[in-house]
Amino acid sequence: MENSVKTDEIFIEKIFNASIESVFQAWTDPEKLMKWYAPDGCTIAFKxxxxxxxxxxxxxxxxxxxxxxxxxxxxxxxxxxxxxxxxVINADENGNPINPAEMGMDPDWPGNTVVTVTLTEENGKTKLQLRQTVSQELAKKTGAYPSWLQMLDNMQELLIQIG
Structure with missing residues (x-):
């Protein structure tokens, strides 16, 4: 059976009922990003x-x-x-890279991953594809995968609110 998802990466696809410009702004406008870029119950701050x-x-x-x-x-x-x-590099409060295992994370979690978000327009909606260079199985085990799903749901809610 052919599977287009690589086993060594997270792959998430989501359709947003919003313009491609709005979805792009949600990722690139700091005020918008701060409203959705954290899993449920969490907050994000940027130094x-x-x-x-x-x-x-x-x-x-x-x-x-x-x-x-x-x-x-x-x-x-x-x-x-x-x-x-x-x-995405795990770090300390001073911005020094740190081994994820030293932070209490899964020892298999890589300290440096790459996230790629691609946007395409489809019939007035926006298709978002997110890939991260870490095993999807490991990401499900550690909570990173469900965190992405929650964050993208939060982004969708934000896009509905701002219309």
Missing amino acids: KLEIEKGGTYHSCISNPQYGDCWCIGEYKEVIPNSKITFT
Whole structure:
């Protein structure tokens, strides 16, 4: 049986009943991003956020149950209304890369992954495809995969609210 999803990556596809411009802005407007870019029950804060090619970020997702998760990364591609690619590196509060196992994460979790978001228009709606360079099975086990699903649902709610 042919499977187009690679076993070494997360793959999520979601259709948004919103324009491609609105979906792109949800990823690139810091005010909008802060409203949805954290799993349910969590909050996100940015020490640094430069959403442009070569730009960097330093973020912290605070989870009341598991504590803070700091990340740093670089935007490799930001193509308006089309594609965003960025690295996600587990880090400490000062922005120093850190081994995920030292943070209490699964020892198999890679300390550096790449997220690629592609947007295409389909009949006035927007198809989003998200890929991350980590095994989908591991991401389901660690909670990263359901976190992405929650975050994209939150983005959908935001897009409905702002119309």
